[in-house]
Amino acid sequence: MVKIGIPKTLAYYVYFPLWKTFLEELGVKIILSDDTSREIIDAGVKETVNDACVPIKLFHGHVLNLKDRVDYLFIPRLVSLNGQTIYCPKFLGLPDMVASSLDDLPPILAPDIDLREGLLNLYKVIFKLGTKFTSNPLKIIKAAYKAKQDWKQFNQYLQAGYTAVEAMDKLNGAEIDLNEGDNDLKVAILGYPYIIYDPFVSVGMIQKLRELGVKVVTADMIPEPELEKNFKGLSKELFWTFSDQKIKAGLHYYEQADVDGIIHVTAFGCGPDFIVDKKLELEGKRRKDVSFMCLTIDEHTGEAGIVTRLEAYVDMLKLRSDRNESSLTVS
Amino acid sequence: MKVVLPYLSNSHVALKSLIESFDHQVITNQPSKKTLSLGVQHSPEFACIPFKILLGTYIEALENGAEMIITSGGKGPCRAGHYGQLHKEILEDLGYEFEMIVFESLTDSFRDFFGKIRKVAGDASWIRIFKTIWREWNRLTVLDKLQQKVHKVRPRELKPGHTTDVFDEVVDLVAQAESIAEIKEAKKQGIDKLEAIPQNKDFEPLKIGIIGEIYVVLEPFANLEVEKVLGEMGVEVDRSIYLSDWTEEHSFFVPAEDPARDAAKPYLDQLIGGHGQESVGSTVLYGQNDYDGVIHLAPFTCIPEIVAKSILPEVSKEEDIPVLTLFLDEKTGGEGIRTRLEAFIDLLLQKQGRKEMKIS
Numbered sequence: 001m002v003k004i005g006i007p008k009t010l011a012y013y014v015y016f017p018l019w020k021t022f023l024e025e026l027g028v029k030i031i032l033s034d035d036t037s038r039e040i041i042d043a044g045v046k047e048t049v050n051d052a053c054v055p056i057k058l059f060h061g062h063v064l065n066l067k068d069r070v071d072y073l074f075i076p077r078l079v080s081l082n083g084q085t086i087y088c089p090k091f092l093g094l095p096d097m098v099a100s101s102l103d104d105l106p107p108i109l110a111p112d113i114d115l116r117e118g119l120l121n122l123y124k125v126i127f128k129l130g131t132k133f134t135s136n137p138l139k140i141i142k143a144a145y146k147a148k149q150d151w152k153q154f155n156q157y158l159q160a161g162y163t164a165v166e167a168m169d170k171l172n173g174a175e176i177d178l179n180e181g182d183n184d185l186k187v188a189i190l191g192y193p194y195i196i197y198d199p200f201v202s203v204g205m206i207q208k209l210r211e212l213g214v215k216v217v218t219a220d221m222i223p224e225p226e227l228e229k230n231f232k233g234l235s236k237e238l239f240w241t242f243s244d245q246k247i248k249a250g251l252h253y254y255e256q257a258d259v260d261g262i263i264h265v266t267a268f269g270c271g272p273d274f275i276v277d278k279k280l281e282l283e284g285k286r287r288k289d290v291s292f293m294c295l296t297i298d299e300h301t302g303e304a305g306i307v308t309r310l311e312a313y314v315d316m317l318k319l320r321s322d323r324n325e326s327s328l329t330v331s
Numbered sequence: 332m333k334v335v336l337p338y339l340s341n342s343h344v345a346l347k348s349l350i351e352s353f354d355h356q357v358i359t360n361q362p363s364k365k366t367l368s369l370g371v372q373h374s375p376e377f378a379c380i381p382f383k384i385l386l387g388t389y390i391e392a393l394e395n396g397a398e399m400i401i402t403s404g405g406k407g408p409c410r411a412g413h414y415g416q417l418h419k420e421i422l423e424d425l426g427y428e429f430e431m432i433v434f435e436s437l438t439d440s441f442r443d444f445f446g447k448i449r450k451v452a453g454d455a456s457w458i459r460i461f462k463t464i465w466r467e468w469n470r471l472t473v474l475d476k477l478q479q480k481v482h483k484v485r486p487r488e489l490k491p492g493h494t495t496d497v498f499d500e501v502v503d504l505v506a507q508a509e510s511i512a513e514i515k516e517a518k519k520q521g522i523d524k525l526e527a528i529p530q531n532k533d534f535e536p537l538k539i540g541i542i543g544e545i546y547v548v549l550e551p552f553a554n555l556e557v558e559k560v561l562g563e564m565g566v567e568v569d570r571s572i573y574l575s576d577w578t579e580e581h582s583f584f585v586p587a588e589d590p591a592r593d594a595a596k597p598y599l600d601q602l603i604g605g606h607g608q609e610s611v612g613s614t615v616l617y618g619q620n621d622y623d624g625v626i627h628l629a630p631f632t633c634i635p636e637i638v639a640k641s642i643l644p645e646v647s648k649e650e651d652i653p654v655l656t657l658f659l660d661e662k663t664g665g666e667g668i669r670t671r672l673e674a675f676i677d678l679l680l681q682k683q684g685r686k687e688m689k690i691s
Contacts, residue, residue, distance in 0.1 A: 049641040051631070051658060077601060089408045089603040093638035096599045100645040112601070235416045239407035271634035274377040275413050282420050 001029045002133060004109070005070030007062035008033045010055060010091070011078060013164045013193035017171055018151040019074065022126075025143030026133040031070050033062040036200035040065050041299050047101055053269035054298050055194055056090050056097070058201070063098055063105070072109050073098075079114035085241040086116075088272055158220040163206055164197035183215035185317050188253040190219055190280070191265030192242050195297060202265065203303045205295075205310065212314050217259065219249030227252060234279075243272040250280045254290055260317045261291045268298035291317065334399045335359050335392035337385050340549050341474050342574045344506045349467040350401065353452045353460075358392050362552045366391055371661050373421055379630035380553055380660055381546040382414055389418060393427045401451065404435040408604035409635055468575075469511050473518045475573040477501055480525050482569065485562030486536040489529040495559060497524050536567040537679055540617035542610045543628035544636050545572050547659050554628050555665045557657070557672070561626075564676060569622070571613035572606065591616060598642050607635030611642055618650030623679045625652055626672075631660035653679060 004023060006012060012032075023030055034040065036058065044061025063073060075095045080086045090097070095110035109132070111125045130140035150171060157167035166176050187209060189196055196202050196218065209216050219227075227248045234251070238244040253259045264280055266273040277294055284292030293313055295306065334355045336346050347357040360366065362384050370387025389400055400419075405412030415433035422429070432451060437444045452460050477498070485494040501521035508514040539561060547553045548570060558568050571591065592602075595612030602608055614625050627643060629636030640656050647654045655675045657668060 049637060051637045051640065079601070086408050089605070089607060089634040089638055092408065092601050092603045093599060093607065093635075093642070096601070097638055097641045100598070100642040235419070236404075236413065239412060269377070269632065271377070271410060271632060271637075274375040274632075275410060275417055278375045278417060279420065282424055285424070 001027065002072065003029045003031050003070045004072045004074050005031045005033065005063075005066035005106070006074050007059055007066060009036065009058050009062050009198065010094075010194045011076070013197045015076075015151070017154040017168060018147045019076075020147075021150040022130075022143050022147035023074075023133075025146055026130060026139065028133055031066065033065040036062070036198050045299055049101070051269070052097075053090070053271065054201075054267040055192070055270070056094075057299065059094070060098065060101060063102060067102070067105050070106055072107055073105060074109050077110050077112045079112060080116045081113060081241065083115045083118070085237075085239055085244050087242070088240050090271070155220070158218075159223065161217070161221055163218075164193055164220075165199065183213055184321065185213065185261075185314065186215040186217060186259045187314075187317070188217045188219075188249070188259045188262045189265060190246050190250055190253075190262060192246070192267075192270075193220070195267055196265055201267075201297060203297075203301060203306045205265065205306060208307055208310055209314070212311065214314060217253070219245050222249055222252055238272070238275070240272045243276050247276050247279055250276075251283065254283055254287055257287075257289050259290060260321060261293065261313065263313070264292070264294045266294060266296050268296055291320070332356070332399050333358050333392075333395075333397045334401060335389055335397040336401050337403075338362055338388055338550070339546070339574060340551060341478065341502050342471055342549065344502060345467045345471040345474060348470065348506070349463060350451065352463045352467075353455055355399070355451075358395050358397055359388060360391050362388055362550070367661055373425065377632050379410070379633050381411065381544075381550075381630055382418075383661060384550075384553060385414065386418055386421065389422060390425075390427075393422065393429060398429055400429055400431045402431075402433055404433040406436055406439060411605070466511055466514070468578075469514050470505060470508070471578070472575045473505055473514055473521075474502065475575045476518065477505070477521050477525070478570075478573070480522060482558065482562065483567060484525050484528055484530060485559070486565045486567045487530040487532065487534050489531060491563050493528050494525065494562070497528055501525065534565070536565050537623045537676065538567050538569065538621075539679075540569050540571060540613060540622050540625045541628065542571045542606075542613045542617075542625055544606050544630055544633050545574075545577060547628045547630050548572055549574060553630075553659060554657075555659070555663065555668050557626065557628065557668065560669055560672060561676075564672065566676065569617075571609065571617075594619075598646055599638070603635045603638050605633065605635035607639045610636060610639040611646060614643060614646050614652065614654060615650055618646070618652035622652060623683070624675065625654045626675070627654055627656040629656065629658050631658045633658075653682065 006016065006019065020030055040061035041058055043064045044057040044059065047064065048057040048060045066073065075098060077095050078087045078091050095108055099105065099108060111129050113125055115121050126144050127140060130143065134140065154167050154171055157170050158164065161178055162170060162176065170176055189206060196206065206216050227245065234247065238247055250262060253262055262280065264277055266277055281292060284290065295309065332355050334350055334357050336350060336357060336359050338359050338361055343359065350357050366387035367384055369390045370383035374383045374386050402415045404415050415431065419431045432447050434447055435443060448460060481494055481498050488494045501524055504517045504521060505514060508517045541548060541558065551559065561568050591609045591612030593612070594615040595608045599608055599611045610627060617625050627640065629640065643654050643656065655671065657671065
């Protein structure tokens with residue numbers, strides 16, 4: 001059986017259920033890299049150009065972790081999936097960066113996924129990839145259809161408030177209790193999926209907040225049509241897919257004002273994020289009801305540091321909501 | 332109206348003249364240390380150096396009474412496509428009042444593009460507008476042609492700094508020309524003047540190509556005058572990008588025939604925004620054309636150039652051409668750059684088996 005390696009980072013947290021079903025239906029064995037760890041990060045940092053952002057260094061680490069165990073590496077070149085926005089230039093050049101920076105790699109499967117010229121390209125990509133493993137077109141169509149169903153289900157779980165990791169477990173049939181008790185506070189965590197959902201990179205931030213009695217919401221929990229309503233607040237829509245989603249989610253939560261705070265989680269050296277962060281910060285400045293904090297994460301981030309900041313932030317939100325309630329009763 | 336534009340080296344002469352033809356006054360200062368400090372103070376940390384210099388430029392001009400900012404936009408994936416809008420938000424947050432005109436790509440929206448031209452040009456007739464644009468286009472290409480000549484003359488000059496002084500005069504000459512005929516005349520005089528500089532014609536300089544992100548390649552303040560420093564060390568430089576080429580590609584309907592892009596294909600077969608792909612492709616071309624080395628200039632945190640940088644070592648090996656990447660930010664110092672350039676040149680000379688470059 002052909003073994004295909006998928007690095008457990010970046011687009012994994014968004015598209016893995018789709019790829020998994022599709023490739024497995026075609027009779028391919030999928031090998032994942034190990035969970036992100038200190039060793040993986042260190043290996044990546046050593047091999048990548050020093051100016052790259054943490055997620056890219058991490059990706060190289062995951063590839064190194066995989067390369068000796070697989071026949072192919074699966075690194076799709078994500079250019080545009082909705083036909084309008086594109087991914088960050090580093091995603092666009094990712095297969096080339098990996099091929100240039102690392103030695104002794106197995107062949108890389110890097111289908112170009114660029115739907116700016118129409119949906120037809122998607123079918124082309126599916127068939128081009130599928131015919132590598134089977135000559136039966138019906139089988140490919142069936143696999144693609146099934147993959148789409150699973151991915152839909154995955155996104156429904158995300159919308160219901162599960163993290164990407166939990167949603168994937170649920171797809172595999174695990175029982176997960178979100179433990180939705182009485183939460184006094186609601187906080188939006190805004191960050192790219194590969195940062196907030198990776199338990200090592202985000203130092204388990206979402207879980208920590210839940211333990212502090214905070215209801216956590218994310219950009220994935222807003223249905224697409226709701227998200228699109230909010231671009232009137234933008235003088236120009238951001239042209240990167242993930243950043244566009246993030247900033248619109250931020251505006252959505254500011255606009256709804258049903259959250260107590262917004263935490264923007266960003267990676268050190270992230271290119272597009274300085275624009276997203278500044279815009280969210282300026283928007284927060286114009287509004288008095290939602291407090292904004294930015295947390296930057298890098299390869300040295302320690303758990304204690306992040307936990308301290310989260311606790312302080314939650315304490316501040318509590319003080320604030322207590323004060324608001326008492327002022328309400330007085331008037 | 333008092334207007335501020337991004338300052339872009341000698342090309343500013345043409346841009347300024349263009350805007351001033353329509354009863355505006357351009358009050359852009361040449362960027363200085365102070366400009367950069369102002370920009371850094373109000374910019375997010377991870378913004379690139381062009382963002383910071385531009386923000387500083389705008390603040391200085393707004394303090395001097397500018398009422399309108401004119402700049403260019405873009406549709407990505409390079410971050411610069413959002414700079415106009417973000418600059419506006421930051422400046423408004425600082426309490427400035429002004430009008431901002433961001434020229435987006437012509438292919439995005441005709442109406443928008445021409446509407447903005449109308450806004451800048453007031454009630455001038457379209458014929459006059461196009462004539463003016465055509466005149467300034469000529470001025471821009473002439474300036475770029477003269478710059479290329481400077482790159483040839485400078486390494487051969489007998490008195491260090493002579494070429495730079497003459498070039499300053501020549502730029503003034505081009506700036507004063509009032510018609511296309513006068514611009515052409517200024518070009519002829521300029522070439523003559525540059526050729527009249529005493530030179531060592533027998534000297535065989537090293538040839539180095541300069542690639543990278545357009546702003547830091549074009550603006551000497553951002554790249555700490557790398558072309559001049561190299562020229563005076565006796566290196567003939569060739570720039571892979573000029574503003575006139577860029578404008579041609581981005582505003583007119585010239586089909587994009589870019590040899591650099593084709594050359595990049597074996598290494599990076601995808602447009603990644605900014606000049607990432609061109610950087611890779613130009614290195615290949617310099618390698619094939621027997622240049623001695625390539626210097627890659629990029630702003631710190633620039634995404635496309637980071638991608639290019641991680642691919643360049645492979646290109647360097649395959650095409651047998653040494654590459655030096657310099658990432659520039661607000662903390663880059665002139666002496667640091669000079670030391671690295673000297674070391675790079677020593678290395679290139681050793682590779683050729685030459686000991687010294689200057690015969691004198």
